[in-house]
Amino acid sequence: MQFMIFGAIALCGFIALGAAALFGGHGDHDVGHADHSTDGHESAPSLLSPRAIFAFMTGFGAIGCIATGYGCHAVMASFWGVVAGVVMALLAWFIGYVLYKQQANSSIRPGQVVGTTGTVVTTIYEETPGEVNVKVAGQVVPYLAISAHGGIIRSGTVVLVTRDLGLSKLPCWSR
Numbered sequence: 001m002q003f004m005i006f007g008a009i010a011l012c013g014f015i016a017l018g019a020a021a022l023f024g025g026h027g028d029h030d031v032g033h034a035d036h037s038t039d040g041h042e043s044a045p046s047l048l049s050p051r052a053i054f055a056f057m058t059g060f061g062a063i064g065c066i067a068t069g070y071g072c073h074a075v076m077a078s079f080w081g082v083v084a085g086v087v088m089a090l091l092a093w094f095i096g097y098v099l100y101k102q103q104a105n106s107s108i109r110p111g112q113v114v115g116t117t118g119t120v121v122t123t124i125y126e127e128t129p130g131e132v133n134v135k136v137a138g139q140v141v142p143y144l145a146i147s148a149h150g151g152i153i154r155s156g157t158v159v160l161v162t163r164d165l166g167l168s169k170l171p172c173w174s175r
Contacts, residue, residue, distance in 0.1 A: 002068045006077065010061025017054035017092075024051065045096035052089040052096075059088030111164045112136055113143070118161060120145070124153040132159060 064081035068074070113136050124130035124147050132145040147153050148162050
């Protein structure tokens with residue numbers, strides 16, 4: 001009977017862990033807490049995340065099942081199950097933490113490009129926008145740009161972004 005109980009716990013944990021890995025979103029960082037920190041960014045994974053809990057269940061049930069199969073008493077099998085569950089939960093948390101630290105945020109807030117420099121890709125004519133590659137937040141982003149002074153700015157010129165007009169049109173001053 002103990003073998004079946006531990007086996008059922010392992011199976012439920014494994015199925016839930018698989019479902020969390022396949023269908024879980026980025027909002028499953030913690031149980032009972034908000035998904036975002038005070039600055040509006042997502043918080044790092046928690047040891048109480050569903051994936052860590054399901055990993056604990058899987059390790060606990062699997063090792064408990066194996067221990068009872070070798071003739072261990074339920075208390076000793078539970079002890080080894082807890083040890084294995086903690087190791088599995090820590091491993092699941094560590095993998096989630098490493099993946100969290102490697103993610104990048106590709107959203108650029110309005111006005112964040114003002115004051116940065118860029119390189120003109122396609123010539124900006126007097127009233128016709130051209131393309132400028134601007135480096136902002138560690139990434140190069142193409143923008144449509146217009147000349148702030150109304151003149152022509154040739155391809156390859158380094159420009160300073162002076163305003164963000166929205167819709168990816170930036171007035172630029174040539175240097």
